[in-house]
Amino acid sequence: MNPKRLLAITRAGIMESLHFRLGIFVTLFANLIYLVLVYYLWKAIYDSSGTAVVNGMTFTDTMIYLILATALFNFLEMFVVWDMSRSIQSGKIVLDLLKPMRFRKYTFWSYTGNHIVQFVLTFIPTFVVVMIVTKGAIPVGLNLVWFLIATVLALMINYNLEMIVSPICFYTESTWGINIVKETIVLLLSGATIPLAFFPEKARMVVQYLPFRAVYDIPLSILLEKNGSDTWQGLVSLFALQLAWLAVLTLAGNLFWNCAVKKVTVNGG
Amino acid sequence: MSEYSGNEAVIMKNVCKDFKVLNRHEGLKGSIKDLFSRDYKTVSAVRDVTLTVNRGEIIGYLGPNGAGKSTTIKMMTGVLEPTSGELLVNGKVPYKNRTENCENIGVVFGQRSQLWWSLPLIESFKLLRDLYMVPEKDYEGMIELYRSLVDIEPILHKPVREMSLGQRTLSDILAAFLHNPAIVFLDEPTIGLDVSMKAKIRELILGLNKEKNTTVILTTHDMGDVDALCRRIVIIDKGTKIYDNDIEHLKNYFGSYRTLKLKRSDDTWEEYLIDEKTTDVMDVIMEKQKSMKIKDVKIDEISTEEVIKKIYEGSAK
Amino acid sequence: MHKRGLAFYARIYRKILIQDLKSKMSYRADFIISTFGMIMTNLSGFITFMILFHNFPTINGWDYYHMLFLYGFSLVALTPVQCFFDNNWNLRFMVQSGDFIKYCFRPVNVFFYFISEVFDVKGLGQLAFGIGTIVYAWIKIGIPVTVIIIAKLLVFLLTASLFMIALMNFAAATCFWIKGSGYVMVIMFRFKDFAKYPSSIFEGIFKIIFTFIIPIAFIAYYPSLVILEPSNVPLLSWISPLYGILFVYLSYRFWMLGVRKYDFTGS
Numbered sequence: 001m002n003p004k005r006l007l008a009i010t011r012a013g014i015m016e017s018l019h020f021r022l023g024i025f026v027t028l029f030a031n032l033i034y035l036v037l038v039y040y041l042w043k044a045i046y047d048s049s050g051t052a053v054v055n056g057m058t059f060t061d062t063m064i065y066l067i068l069a070t071a072l073f074n075f076l077e078m079f080v081v082w083d084m085s086r087s088i089q090s091g092k093i094v095l096d097l098l099k100p101m102r103f104r105k106y107t108f109w110s111y112t113g114n115h116i117v118q119f120v121l122t123f124i125p126t127f128v129v130v131m132i133v134t135k136g137a138i139p140v141g142l143n144l145v146w147f148l149i150a151t152v153l154a155l156m157i158n159y160n161l162e163m164i165v166s167p168i169c170f171y172t173e174s175t176w177g178i179n180i181v182k183e184t185i186v187l188l189l190s191g192a193t194i195p196l197a198f199f200p201e202k203a204r205m206v207v208q209y210l211p212f213r214a215v216y217d218i219p220l221s222i223l224l225e226k227n228g229s230d231t232w233q234g235l236v237s238l239f240a241l242q243l244a245w246l247a248v249l250t251l252a253g254n255l256f257w258n259c260a261v262k263k264v265t266v267n268g269g
Numbered sequence: 270m271s272e273y274s275g276n277e278a279v280i281m282k283n284v285c286k287d288f289k290v291l292n293r294h295e296g297l298k299g300s301i302k303d304l305f306s307r308d309y310k311t312v313s314a315v316r317d318v319t320l321t322v323n324r325g326e327i328i329g330y331l332g333p334n335g336a337g338k339s340t341t342i343k344m345m346t347g348v349l350e351p352t353s354g355e356l357l358v359n360g361k362v363p364y365k366n367r368t369e370n371c372e373n374i375g376v377v378f379g380q381r382s383q384l385w386w387s388l389p390l391i392e393s394f395k396l397l398r399d400l401y402m403v404p405e406k407d408y409e410g411m412i413e414l415y416r417s418l419v420d421i422e423p424i425l426h427k428p429v430r431e432m433s434l435g436q437r438t439l440s441d442i443l444a445a446f447l448h449n450p451a452i453v454f455l456d457e458p459t460i461g462l463d464v465s466m467k468a469k470i471r472e473l474i475l476g477l478n479k480e481k482n483t484t485v486i487l488t489t490h491d492m493g494d495v496d497a498l499c500r501r502i503v504i505i506d507k508g509t510k511i512y513d514n515d516i517e518h519l520k521n522y523f524g525s526y527r528t529l530k531l532k533r534s535d536d537t538w539e540e541y542l543i544d545e546k547t548t549d550v551m552d553v554i555m556e557k558q559k560s561m562k563i564k565d566v567k568i569d570e571i572s573t574e575e576v577i578k579k580i581y582e583g584s585a586k
Numbered sequence: 587m588h589k590r591g592l593a594f595y596a597r598i599y600r601k602i603l604i605q606d607l608k609s610k611m612s613y614r615a616d617f618i619i620s621t622f623g624m625i626m627t628n629l630s631g632f633i634t635f636m637i638l639f640h641n642f643p644t645i646n647g648w649d650y651y652h653m654l655f656l657y658g659f660s661l662v663a664l665t666p667v668q669c670f671f672d673n674n675w676n677l678r679f680m681v682q683s684g685d686f687i688k689y690c691f692r693p694v695n696v697f698f699y700f701i702s703e704v705f706d707v708k709g710l711g712q713l714a715f716g717i718g719t720i721v722y723a724w725i726k727i728g729i730p731v732t733v734i735i736i737a738k739l740l741v742f743l744l745t746a747s748l749f750m751i752a753l754m755n756f757a758a759a760t761c762f763w764i765k766g767s768g769y770v771m772v773i774m775f776r777f778k779d780f781a782k783y784p785s786s787i788f789e790g791i792f793k794i795i796f797t798f799i800i801p802i803a804f805i806a807y808y809p810s811l812v813i814l815e816p817s818n819v820p821l822l823s824w825i826s827p828l829y830g831i832l833f834v835y836l837s838y839r840f841w842m843l844g845v846r847k848y849d850f851t852g853s
Contacts, residue, residue: 011297023766030773033800036792037780044646044787045638054641077769086679168619176675177620177708184623184630194634198641288849343850348690350846371693372588383688385602385703387609396605399598400692402588428609 010113024121031074031122038066055197060137062195064130064224069192069216071126075118076155076215080107080162081182085175104257108159115155139225146235150219153242158215160249161186167260190216197226211245218242273360278452278484279322279345284354286315286340286508314340316508317354324451327478327485329499329516333581337508338488342454345486346376359451372401375445375453380460382437383444384429390440391425394447401448408447415443418476419469435466442470446477452484453477459491471497492574504580512580516573523571523579531557532565542575588693595698602702610707620708628661628715631779648784652814655723657782660806661716663746664778667754668709673701674758678768681761687850696845697838729813741827742809748830749804750778755837762844781805797822801833 046052046059057065131138165182169175187193189212196207196217207213218238221227228234273280292308293299315337322328332338343349344356347363347370356363363370376383384393398408415421421443424436432440438458445453455474459467475498478485487498495502495516502519504512512519529541529550543550550568557563610617635657639650648656677700680686689700729735757774760767777800785803788796797803808823 022764023769026760026764026767027769030770033795034773034776037777037796037802040787040789040792041780041783044783045642048644048646049642074769077772082679172615172619176672177616177623180623181619181626184626188630188633193630194637198637200637200640343687346691348687348850367690368590368693368695371691374691376691378687378691381685381688383691385605385609388605392605396598396601399601400694402590402594 010109010116012110012113024117027074028122028125031070031126034070035067035126038070039063042066057195057197060134061224061226064134064137065191065195065220067126067130068123068220068223069190071123072151072154072216072219073187073192075115075123076158077118080111080159081166081169081179082175083107084166085169085178088169104163104253111159112155138223143223143225143229146229147219147223150222150239150242153239153246154215154219157211157242157246157249158186160246160253161211161215163253164249164256167256170260186212186215189213191220192216209241211249214242214245273357275360276324277321277357278324278326278359279320279486280355280357281318281320281341282355284315284318284341284344284351284356285313286337286344286349287352288312288314313508315344315351315505318505318508318510320503320510320513322452322484322486324484325478325482326501327474327487327498329495329502330486330488330505331490331495331502331577332488332505336505338505339456340508341505342376342456342486342488345452346374346454347371372448373451375448375450376456377438377441377445377454377458378456380434380438380457382429382441384437384440386430387428389426389428390421390443393429393440393444397444397447403448407449411447411449414477414480418473419443435462435470438462438466439470439473442473446481446483449481450483452486455485455487455489457489457491458487459489459494467491467493468497474498492572492577496573504577506581519576519580520571520573523576526571526575526579528569528571528575529553530567530569531561531563532567534562534564536564542571590694595695598694599698599702603705606703606705607707617707620706621711624708624711625715628712631657631782635782646784646787651723651726653782653784654719655727655814656784656806656810658716658719658721658723659743659746659810660778660782661712661719662743663716663781663805663809664750665709665713665716666747667750668712669706671701671751671754672706672709673704674754675771676704677758678761678771681848682765684850686848690845697841727814735813735816738812742812742823745827745830746805746809748827748834749801752830752833752837753777753800755834755841759837759841759844762848777802778805781807783807801829804830 042059042062046054046062052058127138161182165178168178172178189207189210191207191213196204196213199207217227218241222229222235222238227238229238288311289309290312292310294302318337318341330338330341340349344351345358345363347358347367350364358370359373361370384390385396388396394408394412397403403411412421419439424432424440427436429437429440442455442458445455458474459470462470471494474485474487477483485498487494489495499516501515502512503510525544525546527543527545527550529543531539531541531554533539541553543553554563554566635653638645639653643650645653677686686700689696692699724731753774754771757771760770764770781802785793785796785807788803803822804826808820808826811823812819
């Protein structure tokens with residue numbers, strides 16, 4: 001694949017997201033309100049508990065974790081499933097599949113443009129606000145670099161999860177159903193709704209090895225230097241988990257996708 | 270206020286429609302700049318159009334892409350409000366009386382089906398009958414009329430989603446006439462259809478127009494539709510009306526033009542448009558004969574297609 | 587010109603509903619998947635709830651069963667918006683592609699015509715889940731069962747559902763003005779997750795915002811106080827039905843204003 005072409009697609013993706021200018025501001029605003037909700041809820045929870053530390057997490061830890069998880073979630077949000085189902089229902093999928101570039105690659109790189117915009121416009125401001133409000137509670141050092149790497153891996157894993165789910169659209173029109181199942185599972189098991197540290201011991205053991213954790217929990221753990229990511233061994237094992245899942249999901253995604261495409265070609269669209 | 274005598278389906282007087290759009294800048298830098306820009310410009314989609322359509326007429330409303338055709342139709346259907354000017358449809362201002370206006374019009378908009386996707390056609394018909402409060406007797410009569418004009422049996426019990434494009438278009442047209450509206454707007458009704466389906470649909474439109482005296486406003490790029498259906502055409506370009514008269518008149522206007530067709534040795538035809546006032550046909554044939562072998566020669570009157578092309582080109586200058 | 591009154595709309599809605607259900611039966615896979623999705627979201631909500639209470643015994647003075655009641659209450663209040671107003675989720679796609687214009691060609695109210703197109707059965711699963719939760723919490727708390735209390739419950743459940751309907755109308759209608767506003771709906775729908783907590787957790791300006799402007803407090807908290815604390819019902823609880831009707835009306839006007847102002851360029 002010509003890297004120049006990939007860059008062109010990414011650039012077009014960036015420009016397309018910027019096109020929706022009011023949408024961007026509204027999104028920022030909506031996020032802010034959401035963060036306020038999260039803040040009040042957890043403040044009340046910690047106030048009622050009587051102790052400052054629960055399961056090794058202070059109120060500040062929990063807040064940072066959840067706020068950044070939300071920011072990450074927004075930045076990773078993809079509408080692949082929705083787009084795909086629209087495209088299938090309108091018959092446009094046939095055209096998409098005929099594009100000179102492999103459809104999945106095209107989708108990935110054009111979303112990358114969107115991700116870059118979202119990262120700059122939602123994640124970085126959120127990060128700065130959190131830094132200011134917590135007066136520098138997030139450690140700043142090499143962990144930022146590791147966090148960026150982990151985030152890129154998370155992005156790829158997330159994309160592969162979408163790609164595994166979206167071929168289901170070829171078989172059903174219930175996009176809402178597919179999407180909500182995916183979103184619910186990912187949000188819950190990745191620790192974006194409630195930090196994994198709060199899960200009961202046994203559940204945590206299981207969730208720790210699932211791919212969903214690699215999307216939100218691992219980058220955030222690395223950023224906050226939790227879960228042993230402050231040691232080299234811990235860091236390596238977290239990255240290893242991400243890479244392992246990335247490999248497995250890419251394979252599975254390819255398999256699913258090829259089966260689904262075969263079905264389209266058989267039906268003739 | 271314009272005079273409404275009861276015989277006009279549509280009266281437009283100096284109608285304009287402007288849109289406000291953001292001035293977009295090019296490139297990645299431009300996109301970032303646009304994020305904060307307040308640099309709007311006004312685009313006139315329709316400028317000062319005056320037009321009267323009488324009851325029972327079928328008019329062809331033509332123009333190149335982006336000329337302002339759909340904007341005009343959207344104003345007539347009451348979806349958009351004119352920026353200025355007067356617009357009466359069936360004697361009423363459509364934008365102010367949208368619901369009432371909708372009772373008296375039917376719309377087929379391109380390839381977008383307005384029927385319930387997963388319902389068999391007959392069920393869609395029944396729902397439309399209820400929506401438009403069509404009396405049972407009139408409804409039965411209409412279905413009878415449909416039966417006499419086209420073979421509707423094969424599609425009547427088929428869900429719209431399973432229909433071919435041709436069947437879907439046919440269904441949409443039938444649905445648009447079901448409540449016996451005074452005016453039907455057809456936007457590109459034959460786009461993407463094969464030759465026999467096109468013929469079938471034109472016949473149906475003519476038949477319904479004759480039986481029910483329905484006014485039909487047709488926008489199309491297919492001159493076959495125009496030739497088969499319209500006696501009068503209106504041409505709009507860049508929002509301005511540039512022609513409004515009979516097709517015959519239009520052809521006379523370009524009466525000195527001939528289409529010269531030459532058949533090459535490989536049985537393919539080559540076409541030339543010639544203005545007899547300036548060029549002699551025989552000269553052209555002689556000239557061509559020097560470079561190619563001509564098997565056959567045909568001289569035709571100018572086709573509508575070419576006339577329209579000439580007009581578009583003329584207005585572009 | 588035909589007069590179209592409430593009876594007309596009720597009749598049309600029923601007919602469209604019947605047709606819609608008939609055609610739904612032919613998509614069994616869709617039905618199963620969306621029902622599964624519904625069960626999953628509820629299960630996930632429930633698990634979150636359990637995990638929370640596993641770590642913290644009370645929240646802002648509310649114990650487990652009272653919170654459970656609020657939770658069930660919010661689930662039931664969500665049912666109408668899911669069953670009847672689900673087409674709002676499709677609005678932005680339709681507006682963007684230009685397909686929305688077809689709703690403007692019929693001699694009926696555009697909002698009605700658009701909303702009537704989809705009835706979502708999956709909301710019923712949530713209803714069952716919510717009712718189960720309410721009943722369980724009801725018994726555990728020991729609220730007496732009288733006709734008056736049941737009647738109050740129904741009225742205030744209905745009231746609570748009005749706010750969710752209005753919020754989703756507002757969120758969906760933003761797409762008439764704002765391109766790429768899909769996220770507003772997503773986040774608005776997530777706001778509902780906070781309805782199941784006592785809104786006494788908010789302070790200052792945000793208490794006002796989440797009560798009157800983005801009325802999360804009315805989706806479960808204020809209406810349910812009528813049942814949970816009959817001796818000490820705040821005034822806001824009593825006026826919530828009126829405020830709910832006003833809010834739905836405003837959201838409807840906003841939605842219709844969007845249709846009027848939109849320039850239908852997508853074609």
